[in-house]
Amino acid sequence: xxxxxxxxxxxxxxxxxxxxxxxxxxxxxxxxxxxxxxxxxxxxxxxxxxxxxxxxxxxxxxxxxxxxxxxxxxxxxxxxxxxxxxxxxxxxxxxxxxxxxxxxxxxxxxxxxxxxxxxxxxxxxxxxxxxxxxxxxxxxxxxxxxxxxxxxxxxxxxxxxxxxxxxxxxxxxxxxxxxxxxxxxxxxxxxxxxxxxxxxxxxxxxxxxxxxxxxxxxxxxxxxxxxxxxxxxxxxxxxxxxxxxxxxxxxxxxxxxxxxxxxxxxxxxxxxxxxxxxxxxxxxxxxxxxxxxxxxxxxxxxxxxxxxxxxxxxxxxxxxxxxxxxxxxxxxxxxxxxxxxxxxxxxxxxxxxxxxxxxxxxxxxxxxxxxxxxxxxxxxxxxxxxxxxxxxx
Amino acid sequence: xxxxxxxxxxxxxxxxxxxxxxxxxxxxxxxxxxxxxxxxxxxxxxxxxxxxxxxxxxxxxxxxxxxxxxxxxxxxxxxxxxxxxxxxxxxxxxxxxxxxxxxxxxxxxxxxxxxxxxxxxxxxxxxxxxxxxxxxxxxxxxxxxxxxxxxxxxxxxxxxxxxxxxxxxxxxxxxxxxxxxxxxxxxxxxxxxxxxxxxxxxxxxxxxxxxxxxxxxxxxxxxxxxxxxxxxxxxxxxxxxxxxxxxxxxxxxxxxxxxxxxxxxxxxxxxxxxxxxxxxxxxxxxxxxxxxxxxxxxxxxxxxxxxxxxxxxxxxxxxxxxxxxxxxxxxxxxxxxxxxxxxxxxxxxxxxxxxxxxxxxxxxxxxxxxxxxxxxxxxxxxxxxxxxxxxxx
Numbered sequence: 001x002x003x004x005x006x007x008x009x010x011x012x013x014x015x016x017x018x019x020x021x022x023x024x025x026x027x028x029x030x031x032x033x034x035x036x037x038x039x040x041x042x043x044x045x046x047x048x049x050x051x052x053x054x055x056x057x058x059x060x061x062x063x064x065x066x067x068x069x070x071x072x073x074x075x076x077x078x079x080x081x082x083x084x085x086x087x088x089x090x091x092x093x094x095x096x097x098x099x100x101x102x103x104x105x106x107x108x109x110x111x112x113x114x115x116x117x118x119x120x121x122x123x124x125x126x127x128x129x130x131x132x133x134x135x136x137x138x139x140x141x142x143x144x145x146x147x148x149x150x151x152x153x154x155x156x157x158x159x160x161x162x163x164x165x166x167x168x169x170x171x172x173x174x175x176x177x178x179x180x181x182x183x184x185x186x187x188x189x190x191x192x193x194x195x196x197x198x199x200x201x202x203x204x205x206x207x208x209x210x211x212x213x214x215x216x217x218x219x220x221x222x223x224x225x226x227x228x229x230x231x232x233x234x235x236x237x238x239x240x241x242x243x244x245x246x247x248x249x250x251x252x253x254x255x256x257x258x259x260x261x262x263x264x265x266x267x268x269x270x271x272x273x274x275x276x277x278x279x280x281x282x283x284x285x286x287x288x289x290x291x292x293x294x295x296x297x298x299x300x301x302x303x304x305x306x307x308x309x310x311x312x313x314x315x316x317x318x319x320x321x322x323x324x325x326x327x328x329x330x331x332x333x334x335x336x337x338x339x340x341x342x343x344x345x346x347x348x349x350x351x352x353x354x355x356x357x358x359x360x361x362x363x364x365x366x367x368x369x370x371x372x373x374x375x376x377x378x379x380x381x382x383x384x385x386x387x388x389x390x391x392x393x
Numbered sequence: 394x395x396x397x398x399x400x401x402x403x404x405x406x407x408x409x410x411x412x413x414x415x416x417x418x419x420x421x422x423x424x425x426x427x428x429x430x431x432x433x434x435x436x437x438x439x440x441x442x443x444x445x446x447x448x449x450x451x452x453x454x455x456x457x458x459x460x461x462x463x464x465x466x467x468x469x470x471x472x473x474x475x476x477x478x479x480x481x482x483x484x485x486x487x488x489x490x491x492x493x494x495x496x497x498x499x500x501x502x503x504x505x506x507x508x509x510x511x512x513x514x515x516x517x518x519x520x521x522x523x524x525x526x527x528x529x530x531x532x533x534x535x536x537x538x539x540x541x542x543x544x545x546x547x548x549x550x551x552x553x554x555x556x557x558x559x560x561x562x563x564x565x566x567x568x569x570x571x572x573x574x575x576x577x578x579x580x581x582x583x584x585x586x587x588x589x590x591x592x593x594x595x596x597x598x599x600x601x602x603x604x605x606x607x608x609x610x611x612x613x614x615x616x617x618x619x620x621x622x623x624x625x626x627x628x629x630x631x632x633x634x635x636x637x638x639x640x641x642x643x644x645x646x647x648x649x650x651x652x653x654x655x656x657x658x659x660x661x662x663x664x665x666x667x668x669x670x671x672x673x674x675x676x677x678x679x680x681x682x683x684x685x686x687x688x689x690x691x692x693x694x695x696x697x698x699x700x701x702x703x704x705x706x707x708x709x710x711x712x713x714x715x716x717x718x719x720x721x722x723x724x725x726x727x728x729x730x731x732x733x734x735x736x737x738x739x740x741x742x743x744x745x746x747x748x749x750x751x752x753x754x755x756x757x758x759x760x761x762x763x764x765x766x767x768x769x770x771x772x773x774x775x776x777x778x779x780x781x782x783x784x785x786x
Contacts, residue, residue, distance in 0.1 A: 004441075004443060004444050004447050005444065005481050005484065005485040006441070006444070007437065007440060007441075007444075008439065008440065008441055008462055008464065008465060008467075008469060009464045009465065010464070011437045011439060011440070012437065013434060013435065013436050013437065013478075013482055013486060014434060014435030014436075015434055015482070015486060015487075016432035016433060016434060016495075019432070019433040019434050019435050020432070020433060022435070023423065023433055027420065030416065031747070032744075034749060035743075035744035035745075035747060035748065035749055035750065036744065036749070036750070036751070036752075037724070037749050037750070037751035037752075037762075037764055039409035039412070039413070040409060040412040040413060040416055041406060041407060041408055041409060041412050042406065042407030042412050042415070043406050043407075044400065044404045044405065044406065044514050045438070045471075045500055045502060045514060046401065046404060046458075046502060046514070047400060047401065047404070048397075048399070048400075048401055050397060051397050051398065051399070051400075054397050065439075065460045065469075066460060067458045067459060067460045067471075069401055069504075070504045070505060071401065071402045071403070071504075071505060072401060072402065074401075076401060076458075078438075078460075078471065085406075088398050089406055089408070091398065092398040093406060093408060094763070096763045097761075098761045098762055098763040099754060099761055099762050099763060100763045101751075101763075101764075102409075107438055107500075109438060109439060111462075111463045111464075112463060112464060121437050121438055121439070131761070131763075132754045132755075132761075134754060134755070136729045136731075136752075136754040136755075136756070137754055139731060140729075140752060140754065250731050250732075331430070336529045336533075338529075338532060338643050339643075350428075351425075351428035351429065352428075354424070354428060355428065356427060356428050356429070356430050357428065357429070357430070358429070358430035358494075359429075359430075359529075359533060361492060361525045361527060361529040361530055361533065362525075362527075362529075363529070368490075368491045368492055368524070368525075369430075369491055369492050370487070370489045370491040370492060370493045370494075370524075371430055371494075
């Protein structure tokens, strides 16, 4: 038998150095969201399974831990994603017809790692904008995600942008079943031209060529000009390209490298419009992703336009260059003279200014504290004074 | 079938007004802990069941949601308590022989409400001190809990203090099995004198009377003087009373009502020394509790003295009088002219000062925003200026 302190695979503790960075960044980003009008909400960790999986695909089902509710006898799921919960809150608890902005920072659990060697528990931080389907909504969300990366200290992030609406427009032109549409979407994502040709062999050459062209439409801004030519005979697809052009115009000078991929990497069954994924330079796995998902609310009987993004807070915190939290600099030693009112006053005063003061519980000079001290409170001529600790070399 | 947006019983969302208070208090208290040298850690939500239940009683088992780990085939538990996890981190990840101070703020889940009408998901916030068994440790933890209540705005809290070491000392004098000891402890807690007399009929009258006397030793400071008389023939029990006297001397002027209960209300199988429970005036259910649990580490093969406390953050946040978070006062309306660099500069400048500025996505004056505005950015003679919104009456 394994020792009792061994954790399950891909499950770990957040220890002090990391926890401090994560907490710092959590505050920075939630404050950033607040100043843009996004209000914090905290959905619960568990819900009835069918609520959690509402409007989502098979993938989320497999990723969701399940248990039985003693009170109702029904199956509960531990959320593997928070976005659908925020959508539920917008639909049914806030229930407005106006624009609603919500944000969150909470943990999700997955039955297996979604990326190589990544933890199964992820601290998700995100912002969602409901009730507006115009391009200004896509732009606000895209800019806020870039701003979040900037605040986190990510240097020259890479933003990969697509638009599911383009593929959807092409699929509407093709006479095929919903199952076939999903298969086409998968093949486009995998950029499998030969399989696509085969599957679409009964479709007009013109339509087939347009679908096939998506698999080659990835790269810099020039991809959009190319798309305008190749998709010219599908006006609805072109309006999807126009949306990407307008976003590019607004975010191109915000200090990130932008690439496009019209065979977009996100779930076709979930997203409905502009989608984006953010990377740090030299990293293969994303820091976060987002996009438009106008359809999801309908599963809660109340369709609302929606777009948003989610970031992996622990991954982001690894990139944060410096942390200026309470207790980051000085660490003061104080003896434990509880009945010395003057000492206690000085200690409380220092702490109220954000200085860490540790009371030595033994108090006889035989310090047995794990933290190392930069300064100490010592009695000089009957008065407590703060002196730097001289390190022996 | 119930609609899909219905949550399980005793599970709820934290909506914006409450979430703001909870986040505010979380920061205040974690900063308070930091200045006293307590370092933040974040243990995972799930662990192998036997790790989570290590050193704990049957109650925790019943309260723990279980599921199967796809990767190992073993049973996982969703933690119903965080303290044992912090003890595991102290024992095995930090592994120091010195004093270690750790704190945390995270969610726990229970299979049924532990108090009438309370949510099954609780945001626990706590601080734990490891590696020191002296009374200075009990005092530090007790004071920190009181300070936390004060920072939270709890007016005249009630602190109910006991010491499990007193009962344990008496039980060591009695010749009975471990099972009988647990039963005695339960009867003492329930203050069932007649059942106790019956169970202890073969014990010397002197010892029996001392155990029975615990059931009447509750009330103000005078209880401790009474205890000194009644328990005089059990010196080990008296040293437990002395510890309570010393704690009283230090905390009696800190603005809380102190009561003692030597038939302490905490788990006999878990705690080992001074224990305390905090209440707000007029409330029956506690805001938090804490105490010494020197034995728990031994379940992780590394016994360490330990004492700490945990608070119910949502319950505490209900008592917080005012919240001065980012975005609490002004809420400014701005049109969505993304290409007006001067407007964007002003908006960013306001936000960097903590002012909420919401971009009206429509931007044609037909505002459809859920938030109401206190001020607006409008163009006057070609310059953007901030004007208060005049409310129509």
